[in-house]
Amino acid sequence: MKIAVLGAGVIGVTTAYYLLRDGHKVTLIDRQPGPGLETSFANGGQVSASHATPWSNPSAPLQFLSWLGRANAPLAIHYSTDPALWRFLFRFLANCRAGPSKANAAIVLRLALYNRGLLADIRSQTGVEFAAEERGVLHLYRSEREMRRALAAADHLRRLGLELEDLNAAACTALEPALESRRGTLAGGLFSPADLSGDAYAFTHGLAQYCADAGVQFELDNAIARLVHSGNRITGIMTERGVITADRYVLALGSYSPVLLEPLGIRIPIYPTKGYSATVPVTNADAAPRISITDDHNKIVISRLGDKLRIAGTAEFNGYNTDLDPRRAHAALDAGAALFPDAMDLDAAEFWAGLRPLTPDGVPVIGRTPFTNLILNTGHGTLGWTLACASGRIAADLATGREPEHDISGLGMERF
Ligand SMILES: Cc1cc2nc3c(=O)[nH]c(=O)nc-3n(C[C@H](O)[C@H](O)[C@H](O)COP(=O)(O)OP(=O)(O)OC[C@H]3O[C@@H](n4cnc5c(N)ncnc54)[C@H](O)[C@@H]3O)c2cc1C
DSSP states (O other): EEEEEEEOOHHHHHHHHHHHHOOOOEEEOOOSSTTTTTTSSSOOOOOOOOSOOOSSSSSSSHHOOOOHOOOSSSSEEEEOHHHHHHHHHHHHHTTEEEEEHHHOOOOHHHHHHHHHHHHHHHHHOOOOOOOBBSEEEEEEEHHHHHHHHHHHHHHHHHHHOOOOOOEEEHHHHHHSGGGGGGGOOOEEEEEETEEEEOOOOHHHHHHHHHHHHHHHHOSSSSOOEEEEEEEEEEEEEETEEEEESSEEEEEEEEGGHHHHHHHGTOOOOOEEEEEEEEEBBBSSHHHHHHHHEEEEETEEEEEEEEEEEEEEEEEEBTTTTOOOOOOHHHHHHHHHHHHSSSSBBBOOOOEEEEEEEEEESSSOOOEEESTTEEEEEEEEEEHHHHHHHHHHHHHHHHHTTTSSSOTTTTSSGGGG
């Protein structure tokens, strides 16, 4: 079968990989000159099932209120009359209730656990390298209150099958000696030993190269204008270089998915949520972590990517604006530098901003559409790197008419 995948981020490329393996003729279309150059480019690097609890959870509303108006707060909302923003925020709040939040965490966790085996298989089958550190993810808490809240969420994830260890401050520093100088500032941590970290761009680029070598056709530097349809079938993709046709289509356009779906009458509540990262050369290897860290208080993640540290965080609701606000970019870097003060050359930091394709429930949108030959694989928000292989496998199954081996309930667009 001829299948076109729209979008060559980490989600589109993993989808193309599985379609290729299943013996299909695949075309991957992207407006950028290479794969992985938008949100998949410089994210936090964590492949972390332990982040399954969605941002929309019971503690979010109060936390959000406490951050409003602070220039360097982890969250900023640029007030606008955009109805999409207000609809999104309203739905987000509805998902903060304990019941929906727990149910959403369960769906995401199952997907993340399914992902683990698939990522291992891709690595062994393709040899793709991405500076992987298979040392787990350590979540740090600064106060007893933060720790108590985290333990409650952790209990839910543990009951669903995630291995998580509670650690006191001394155990955190024993596990990651680079934290030793900050031990006095820690209340404790939660350690997820089977999580890992690595460079999502290196993975996306390497896997795309593997796919290209094996015959996947890349239509790069080619912006998609619209999807053409006749009745309930997609008949082609109108690009700036003409129409591309296929038997089936998988849409993996990240934050831009709603823009191209709306003219088809498909409305999915994905809102672009800007985040920042700084990539900083390590100057003192002993003072830099190897275990990937989540600093819950400052809402940042820190991952070792070879001889660099990636520090990422912050959430900004400002439509499709991708400008880099130096204050917010520096806030994430400063928080990382405070934790590992002697590890890196701050003056050489490279800053980046990307738009997370966030859904109000924190669950991606993977599934069929009213168009019989169009499948969605989008809305991965804060966890696209964590969920890419599982999502790609499921989308490839659906596109080719095979029943996925993973239970897909709760993933489809019908939930909206
Ligand atoms: C600061 C930050 C930190 C993060 N940290 C983590 C983390 O630690 N772990 C984790 O799991 N996730 C993390 N994420 C989330 C993760 O990066 C995203 O979920 C993931 O990259 C989304 O992948 P995607 O392929 O859906 O989107 P993208 O990578 O954006 O891919 C979509 C593609 O569609 C193309 N496209 C869009 N419109 C058009 C058009 N009209 N025509 C042609 N092509 C088009 C774009 O060029 C792009 O290449 C983070 C995100 C941010 C911003």
